[in-house]
Amino acid sequence: MSAFAHVIAPGRIGALELANRVIMPPMGTSLSDADGHFSDRQVAWYAERAGTGAGLVVTELTAVSRDLELTAGLAHADSDAAIPALTRLAHAVHAKGGKLGVQLTAGLGRNNAAYTPEQPPVSASDNPNFFDPTVLCRPLTTDEVRTLVGRFADAAVRCAAAGVDMVDLHGHTGYLIDQFLGPQWNRRTDVYGGSIKNRARFATEIIQAIKAAVPGLPISFRLSVSNKMPGSRDLVEAQQIARLLEGAGLDLLMVDDGAYDAMDWVFPPYYLGDACMVPSAQAMKSVVAIPVMAVGNLTPENAEAVLTVGDADFVGVGRGLIADPEWVAKLADGRRDDIRPCIRCNQLCIGAIFTGATIGCAVNPTAGYELERALVPAAVPKHVAVVGGGPAGLEAARVAALRGHAVDVYEKSEHLGGVLLPAATPEFKKELRAMIGWWGRQIADLPVTVHLGTEILADDTRLAGADEVVVATGADPLVLPIPGVDGENVLEVLDAHLHRDRVGSRVVVAGGGLSGADLALELAEAGHEVTIVEKADAIAADLLFINAISLLRSLTDARVHVLTGHLVTEIDEKGLTAVGPDGEVHVDADTVVTAFGVRPAHRLADALAATGLSVHAIGDCVLPAKVGEAINAGYLTAALL
Incomplete structure (x- = not known):
């Protein structure tokens, strides 16, 4: 039954x-x-x-x-x-x-x-x-x-x-x-x-x-x-x-x-x-x-x-x-x-x-494009190398293999998922986390070979036989030149997701974008005392307004203190100092989490292209965006290989 x-x-x-x-x-x-x-x-x-x-x-x-x-x-x-x-x-x-x-x-x-x-x-x-x-x-x-x-x-x-x-x-x-x-x-x-x-x-x-x-x-x-x-x-x-x-x-x-x-x-x-x-x-x-x-x-x-x-x-x-x-x-x-x-x-x-566009989907790039984006078998099967096992890379690998290409995926960490694995640790993001398992199941029955713990460098001979190289290396955390940013009590936002045992009871999150705000909510719901410090006039400005309504209400319900219009000027062992409209304030905390944003990790794509390989850079290594853009880019790129 x-x-x-x-x-x-x-x-x-x-x-x-x-x-x-x-x-x-x-x-x-x-x-x-x-x-x-x-x-x-x-x-x-x-x-x-x-x-x-x-x-x-x-x-x-x-x-x-x-x-x-x-x-x-x-x-x-x-x-x-x-x-x-x-x-x-x-x-x-x-x-x-x-x-x-x-x-x-x-x-x-x-x-x-x-x-x-x-x-x-x-x-x-x-x-x-x-x-x-x-x-x-x-x-x-x-x-x-x-x-x-x-x-x-x-x-x-x-x-x-x-x-x-x-x-x-x-x-x-x-x-x-x-x-x-x-x-x-x-x-x-x-x-x-x-x-x-x-x-x-x-x-x-x-x-x-x-x-x-x-x-x-x-x-x-x-x-x-x-x-x-x-x-x-x-x-x-x-x-x-x-x-x-x-x-x-x-x-x-x-x-x-x-x-x-x-x-x-x-x-x-x-x-x-x-x-x-x-x-x-x-x-x-x-x-x-x-x-x-x-x-x-x-x-x-x-x-x-x-x-x-x-x-x-x-x-x-x-x-x-x-x-x-x-x-x-x-x-x-x-x-x-x-x-x-x-x-x-x-x-x-x-x-x-x-926003005046037609319907689409973050995880299903054919949604709304059933007539335009149907996959067709590749005219000539190729060897495709995908560098990066995050959402863009996994979708590119899945689609390329469905079209008949042989695919090798190279991921430098010991797990697939890229940024999704740490970013989707909150219970309220369990469906996002489930995407990693979904991709794993889909490619398991396709001509895809996954190489974990394998970092690809510009002169890597493993790419020599590849007809096409898809680079999806994601983005690097933005590190600002703030005194104390390298202190022992400072964690980058993704590290804070992965290493909750290193997060103290009082936390200040420096940066109120989506990643910082979601982490603040996760920590507050787990019992931490959390403050968000953001230099802009509002937090989660990069979040769809519909979702922001829920997020802001949830942060209020979880008693997260939000300090907008404040620029972080220094981090010390007792928290951080920020300057706002009313002058300088010190936010006491056991742990400071930095969530200042990211920048494209495009160096490898540029270097590989310079060697003469047919390189297709996709996802955050081109322009950091939401997961939907990365997945759709992976699909559309592989559909044309």
Whole structure:
């Protein structure tokens, strides 16, 4: 019997039969074409994750209207012109053995950054725009709300005509429908405001209208139990809303938490831990008879646990399916260890969307590029030497070997992983640490020979027979000329991760970038008294803002003292001295950890290139960046060798 018997067991939503209990919930891709219709890239994206990844894949938010708010960049189902692309999408998903849901949205409301003076943002009431609180939203009129209800029904008819199996209603995390549900946003005095029943009326009328227009089409609703912000609904009110939605004819309740005002809960980073929203699903499951779906940093193990104890009927796996589209198939085949971990970094998935790019993935370079980045066998098999066994080098080795090349990996330390091994020691980074084991398993069955404890020098004869040399030697710690920096009580940040026995009870971390801040959190949670000293005005400036919200809150909860705007001038045996706006301060500590950043270790690449070898430098030895850039560079380089 499978260790994941509940995950891979069939499920039902209304009359819809699913092959397993995994649903890919809606996630933005920004892959729609200029008309707001599903593009060929989008079709390939969803089809890749259907069947082998999830019994049901649900599209990103798809607008039912364009005239009540600006919805540029969203997918649309507001006219019959959307049907051909929806039909292609449904056929592609069905051909892979999956089922398709389309998430329909009334819009972003106060969360919409796309507005003009002539067309201001709309909302339930005159709420401040999230991105610019000086701009007030225009409250929708009663007639406009009723018009939107009808447009949901029209969009659902189009979806059914295209062969879509279910529609999902985008009612969560503070978007327009949620702005009607939430007491902090809804101050209306008409039939859509006031009591809980009235605030839920917009949502329940949409469900009823779709049921009347397409009686056999299952409907799900994404509900945020807690918006995690002041003035929002409590658990009891959320349960009342859930019962009202069920009474209107809902078939599935997708449960989460958060709002743009608590953005990290919308896209939970690794700081929030495993299964972080399961309690909310459990609370809804206790008051409704319809199926409930849980989400939030679910691993195969805790997904199986959720289903086994009955906290939910389905599990939503989003970013996990970005990282590995064969999530379910690998569990069904007994290959759990072959699932590529999602490291919950938000870097190239959600982070890309917020910067105007299309979706990608830090650990899966083909995500979002299914049509463009498929690997092809090498025309001529080569001997490829990879110098450096960190993320860039390991990914390059894996991909080169998959293409048919013979690969030798040379790593000067006694272990693979490079900087990941020390940097991923905190429990909250266990998924990142798991990537090292994943690469090890993948290359074990490929023509890759690993040479540990082997340092390559510029005149090394072991590279003489290599057709291509990939150099991924990473970066060196930046050492600043500060008096006392070489003291016995001073550790570099990676050494502090590896040698916790040398870290005293009181620690000062000099440098508040991501590496310094993460170490500070790890030490504080282990019981150390920690201070961060940073010369800039803020710490973790190099961290995606969504993740920074969680990190800063976690540091506060762990009682880490943060001293920004202070330049370290001297280190002594009792701590360090720093100068800030109010003059000189001394921070007492048993151990000083330096986290001043890194610089590219490019010397070997330059020297090897000078010998005439075909050298490809990748990763931090070119430009220090996040792990996702290194992995993607490794993939793209090896794909062209």
